Structures are given as structure tokens and as C-alpha cells.
Amino acid sequence: MAATETAPTLPDIEAARALLDGVARVTPVYRSETLSRLAGREVQLKAENLQRTGSFKVRGAYNRISALTAEQRAAGVVAASAGNHGQAVAWAALEVGSHAVANQKVLVFDFQNSHSVDLHLFRGVLGEDFLGEFDMLIDNAHNLLCLDDSSAMAADVKGPHIALMAPARTTDGMPALRSLIIAARLSDGTRPVRLKLDSGTNVSFLFYTARYMPLELLASTSLLGGGSDRAQRPVSTMPLQDLQIGSLELPRVSFFTYADSPKGLSRTSAYDGLLTLGIFRRVFICHAHHFAVFEPW
DSSP states (O other), X not given: OOXXXXXXXXXXXXXXXXXXXXXXXXXXXXXXXXXXXXXXXXXXXXXXXXXXXXXXXXXXXXXXXXXXXXXXXXXXXXXXXXXXXXXXXXXXXHHHSTTOOSSOOEEEEEOTTHHHHOHHHHHHHTSHHHHTTOEEEEETTTTEEEEESSSTTTTTOOSOOEEOOOOOBOTTSOBOOOOOEEEEEETTOSSOEEEEEESSOSSEEESOGGGTSOGGGSOSOOEEEEOTTOOEEEEEEOOOEEEEETTEEEEEEOEEEXXXXXXXXXXXXXXXXXXXXXXXXXXXXXXXTTEEEEXXX
């Protein structure tokens, strides 16, 4: 198989420089006394460690991704790197995309393989552990998690603000950690339900539906499912529900529930079920003002 090499032309380089103006930082050049002495001549170092993501590789990543068509961007970008180039591609994908942030001050992580690594850590990252410190953008379309403590993303993300429910107080009367719990209404529900946004599960789940849904809605067949304690319990599928979260309406959302009432398994008083974040293309959480913005697929 023949390989084809196409070297960039001078107009290509000049076009890339113009494109990167205001995107890549203009990093300083410093004289190195040590290297100058060793080389016997003047040695200057370009401080690209001060560049965004810590290396010069944002230049090529941003230039290439900017040249993709909308259809190509929608298909996603793969970087065969776990180092500087991978970080640069993740940053450039966010910067070029619809949620580009001016004066970027956002940490970007690739969480594509987080489910196979540690579910509990993954839940903690997107849960109350970080909620008091960072705004969060969970981009399922590109497998990106973005943490921001500068409020830069909050000014950029558009959409209805869905209030996070106030936390219950602990037994000693102190406020509990704020969780990612929202109020929602199901098409077959008799009252609003409290759903905890869950990044560590690929299905949505309801607890003890007899409290807020007709019993006859339970499916006659059941499956075995495992919880965080790895115990296997019979679960049933619910009829597809039209889910309303504030002004946002999601048709035909799938939920599972317990097929029976396992002995010794107490129902939490804080929320009625789990809502997987996988049903959204993007989710933005604002910690300062306690609201979420959901972007459906």
C-alpha cells in the first residue's frame, strides 16, 4: 500500500496562523543559561509549556478539527494518544463545537472508558463531591467531562434552567451535600417524582412504584439485575413513560423497577429513582445557582 505525503504549503501555514490568532497563546521565549553554556552558543527556549493544555499540540489539533465539516464533527474525533495530543484534541473539540468558551479555563477529561474502570469514582466525579466546587458539562456525544471554576461555561450554555432540589437536612440538623436531584413528572405517575441524575448507570430506575404509580403497570415478566452491592434481584420493565422536566418533554423514556419488595431493602427518602444521563446529548450543572440544563439527543 503506497503512502502519500502532502507537505503544507506556505499559504497553508499562513492560513493556520490566522486561524489560531486569539486561540493559541503567544508564549514567551527565554534564554537558557545552562544550555547556552553547554552548546557554546546562544540557546533560546520557547515556553510552550504555558500553552493551553500545556503543549504546542493545540495548534495542529485546533487547525485540523476546524477544517472538518459539520457532518464529520458529528461523527466524532478519535485521538490515538493518552498524552499531550489527546488533551489537545479534547480541548479543540470543545472549543470548535457548539459550546465553545471564550478565554478557556476549563479542565477537560475523556470519560469514554470510565465505566469499565471504576463506577463509584465515576459517580463521585459527576455527583456531590464536585458539585460544590465546579460547574460541569457532561458531553455524551463526545465522551467529554468538563469542570470549570471560572463561570466561563455558564455564560455560554443556553437552554431552560431546571432547578436542583434543595438537600434534606442530616440527623444533626446540618444541611446535607447537594445532590443532583430534580423534580419530574411521569405520564403514568400520580405525583411528581424525585430523580437523581446518575452517570454510572445505563438505564433509568424507579424505586417502589406502588407509592406513586398504579400497580397494574408492572410487567408480568422479570429479569435479574445487579445493584451497587452486586446482589442479583428481580426487576421489571415499566411501560414507556413520557417524562417532563420543567419545560422539557422527553417522550417514551424507558424505566426499570423492582419486581417485588426485597426484604431488608429500605427505600431512600431523598429520591424516588435514578435517571441515566445517557438519554441526554449534553448536561450542564451550575453549582453556584443550583440548576441544570439538558440537551436531548
